[in-house]
Amino acid sequence: MNKPKPRRPEVEEVELVGGIEKRHLALTGYNDQWPGIYLEHQRRIRDALRQAAVRIEHIGSTSVPGLAAKPIIDIVVTVADITAEEDYLDALLEAGYVLRVREPGHRLVRTPSLDVHVHILGSGDPAFDAYILLRDHLRADPEDRALYENTKRVLLTEAWDDMNAYSEAKSEVIAAIKARAALRTGTAN
Template sequence: MPTPDEITRHHDATEVIWVDAHPTGWTLRIEEPDPAWTQRYDEQAAAIAAALGERLLHLQHVGSTSVPGLPAKPVVDIDLTVADPTDEAAYVPDLEALGYVHWFTEPAWHQHRLLKHLDEPRVHLHVFGPDCPEVVRHGMFRDWLRAHQEDRERYAEAKRSAAARTTATGHDNGAVGFQMRYNQVKEPVVREIYDRMFRAAGLLG
């Protein structure tokens, strides 16, 4: 289990190693809650579990599409835990057979691997290793927003504002630039919510 310090530590942008990222023409947008997002997660979770079997250690629906009532980009975020993210041969080919594209790798950020399924609604599959603090953070943030309406509404407004300020250049050209700009605009609100959440959980003094 990660320590409180590991869970509460925020990480800055790290080196990205591009694998098969390519232009798609997708435009960043915020949509109202859609039951199709949960259905998409359920379908993909079943397919991933069948493909990986015992190599799948943990799977969870995270991000805004996992929070009922929260507007979101129509992108279903899934955290996948495997024994060793660096052993790509052990899982990437099976995920590619399901239609996923290995987009990029971030070795310095918990050996994160991002794979994308580009059918609508999109799926972003985040691969991490056991006891990864980021997986804990994602689950805590999801559960906090589900339980706290004021922060859910505050976050929704931050997302709409961030999208409005980035959509002029928010086209997916295979890079992460527009996504990073979107995240940077809403980051202050996200950090405020994380702080309340961590203090309520007794992880911060």
């Protein structure tokens, strides 16, 4: 799918609203309530964005039954034009979300209680497909699901100054899992 031509230049820097936050990171066992919480937020987002939201999906560890996770619901939303923030950002802020990250090709809003993260991407962004590929593979492959959970458990024995640093530390394992997922689904380059 081709990305639509942006209406204006994209942001060039990463803006981390509120700066780096040191947060206690801990895994909890899979919670059967997570899919319902996602559905509540899916409705909230759809109501706020109406036609602006192209796709809304539950991603991240809380979207994988049986996988221990930080109790944060991750949601990915695609919009026609990520640069046209007036089409989606104000509506999400009015719906009670708070802007956390503005960076090239990606915005992140979250709940004030920090338990839901909404990643916003432009329609056609390959990152969307990568999120779905990883989610679906972890749902289907118990060995990679166990590897990912173990990796998170090991990493969480360390102190992290920021959630972004923790996320970056998982990137090598995630890349390997995505490569296996792409081979399994025939989507490898």
